[in-house]
Amino acid sequence: MDPRHVHAELDRILRSPGFIHAGRMSRFLRCVVERALSGRGEEVKEYLIGVEVFDRKPDFDPRIDPIVRVEARRLRGKLEEFYERDGADAQVIIELPKGAYVPSFRLPGTFARSGETREKTSSVAVLPITNISGNPESDYLCDGITQQIIHALTKASGLRVVAWQTAARFTARETDATVVGRQLDVSYVLRGTLRTSNGRLRLLAQLIDTVSGEYVWSESYDRRIADIFDIEQEISAAIVRALQIQIGVCRRPTANPEVYGLYLKGRYHWNKRTDDGLRRAVEHFRAALALDPEFALGYAGLADAYILMADYSADSSSSVVGCARSAAKKALSIDPTLGEAETSLALITSVHDWEWEAAGAHYRRAMELNPSYVTAYHWYGLDYCALLGRFAEARRAAEIAIQLDPLTSIVRESTGHLYLLERNFVRAEEEYRELIAFDPTFYKAWSSLGRVMFFQGRYTEALELLLKARALAGNVPSLLGVLGQTYAQCGQPEKARPS
Numbered sequence: 001m002d003p004r005h006v007h008a009e010l011d012r013i014l015r016s017p018g019f020i021h022a023g024r025m026s027r028f029l030r031c032v033v034e035r036a037l038s039g040r041g042e043e044v045k046e047y048l049i050g051v052e053v054f055d056r057k058p059d060f061d062p063r064i065d066p067i068v069r070v071e072a073r074r075l076r077g078k079l080e081e082f083y084e085r086d087g088a089d090a091q092v093i094i095e096l097p098k099g100a101y102v103p104s105f106r107l108p109g110t111f112a113r114s115g116e117t118r119e120k121t122s123s124v125a126v127l128p129i130t131n132i133s134g135n136p137e138s139d140y141l142c143d144g145i146t147q148q149i150i151h152a153l154t155k156a157s158g159l160r161v162v163a164w165q166t167a168a169r170f171t172a173r174e175t176d177a178t179v180v181g182r183q184l185d186v187s188y189v190l191r192g193t194l195r196t197s198n199g200r201l202r203l204l205a206q207l208i209d210t211v212s213g214e215y216v217w218s219e220s221y222d223r224r225i226a227d228i229f230d231i232e233q234e235i236s237a238a239i240v241r242a243l244q245i246q247i248g249v250c251r252r253p254t255a256n257p258e259v260y261g262l263y264l265k266g267r268y269h270w271n272k273r274t275d276d277g278l279r280r281a282v283e284h285f286r287a288a289l290a291l292d293p294e295f296a297l298g299y300a301g302l303a304d305a306y307i308l309m310a311d312y313s314a315d316s317s318s319s320v321v322g323c324a325r326s327a328a329k330k331a332l333s334i335d336p337t338l339g340e341a342e343t344s345l346a347l348i349t350s351v352h353d354w355e356w357e358a359a360g361a362h363y364r365r366a367m368e369l370n371p372s373y374v375t376a377y378h379w380y381g382l383d384y385c386a387l388l389g390r391f392a393e394a395r396r397a398a399e400i401a402i403q404l405d406p407l408t409s410i411v412r413e414s415t416g417h418l419y420l421l422e423r424n425f426v427r428a429e430e431e432y433r434e435l436i437a438f439d440p441t442f443y444k445a446w447s448s449l450g451r452v453m454f455f456q457g458r459y460t461e462a463l464e465l466l467l468k469a470r471a472l473a474g475n476v477p478s479l480l481g482v483l484g485q486t487y488a489q490c491g492q493p494e495k496a497r498p499s
Contacts (some may be wrong), residue, residue, distance in 0.1 A: 144264025181210025
């Protein structure tokens with residue numbers, strides 16, 4: 001292979017829309033390609049990439065810090081997207097084989113060596129179940145079943161389960177399982193459809209091998225809507241049997257199916273992350289608890305809703321935090337094994353109480369109870385370690401969260417935020433521009449980039465970005481605060497003052 005052709009292809013990739021604003025990803029690709037072309041491929045190891053590309057210190061330990069593995073998976077996905085779109089007419093194809101960091105180069109129409117095919121692992125993505133009823137009121141059932149199947153599967157030993165928010169970016173009826181397999185690096189995909197009528201539901205679920213495209217397992221369920229929890233357990237158990245993995249028996253969270261249905265509606269609205277959605281979530285969780293005062297999941301959901309309301313609504317922070325604290329403690333008094341409630345209590349204890357030692361204990365307990373709970377790692381890194389100045393530990397936690405949930409914008413935003421706290425504005429800007437390219441509808445990507453501009457004294461640019469964020473999110477209190485500050489710096493005090 002002529003190195004000049006490979007260099008030309010590398011330059012074309014780095015100028016493409018998917019890479020031009022992805023500074024760190026571009027450095028990663030350039031580093032490994034140039035070493036391979038210069039005959040120094042044996043140098044391309046996790047340690048070298050971590051130090052030279054990701055600015056890790058000489059004591060970097062790849063066994064503890066997964067940054068290179070996480071970013072290598074993202075790089076493979078970006079290269080595949082490039083060749084499916086902008087690079088469809090490529091004369092040379094650059095690939096990063098699974099399980100290696102030395103790139104391979106081939107001509108179109110030829111194949112990678114047999115050792116470079118995607119490795120089979122015990123990993124599954126549960127895609128959102130699609131509502132084909134024609135009735136939007138059944139959407140909460142689809143989301144609820146999806147989330148609870150994921151939750152049940154996380155208890156399976158040896159099974160990696162892609163988190164809800166990442167899986168939710170895909171539409172089950174329209175997404176090819178092999179494409180999902182490549183993008184999420186999973187061996188299996190579960191997808192399904194749901195139809196409801198006259199108090200009954202018909203659910204079709206299918207487990208697909210993402211390498212071969214073959215159906216590993218398929219089943220249909222025709223039941224009363226009241227039997228929803230039994231269906232979730234049956235599907236989870238069937239998947240585990242199909243993959244030959246052992247799973248613990250899940251306890252029924254409530255004996256009342258109406259209570260469970262209200263809980264699912266609450267989680268459906270909670271996931272919207274809007275002021276209206278959070279208020280409706282509270283209503284549903286309270287309705288569930290009115291029917292079953294010992295429903296621990298309902299209290300955990302209520303705590304989560306109040307926690308987010310402290311940021312997303314205009315309600316008094318102290319009042320909603322107090323409600324969140326009471327709900328989280330009540331949930332743990334009923335079921336001490338709820339990682340969700342431990343995580344909520346940890347956030348309250350750190351950010352609002354400043355009782356750091358106690359908060360750390362809550363976070364460690366939460367991650368022990370549920371090692372796959374993304375929010376625990378996310379908040380532990382961003383709202384605990386980083387605030388204590390433990391940036392290396394914060395970054396490791398953030399990267400674990402990204403590894404568990406690689407396509408969720410709020411999780412990816414944490415990487416840029418850590419750079420911002422470290423006053424590394426160049427790297428923070430790179431991260432946020434990459435996030436905007438990835439998800440231009442995510443208001444925090446725009447507002448966070450605005451903050452980066454503000455701290456550098458680039459107030460006009462900051463104002464433009466913050467106004468874009470406000471157009472997407474509305475009057476979020478924290479956003480209004482920084483917007484008022486920026487108006488003042490721009491010499492517009494009349495707009496900075498409350499109307």
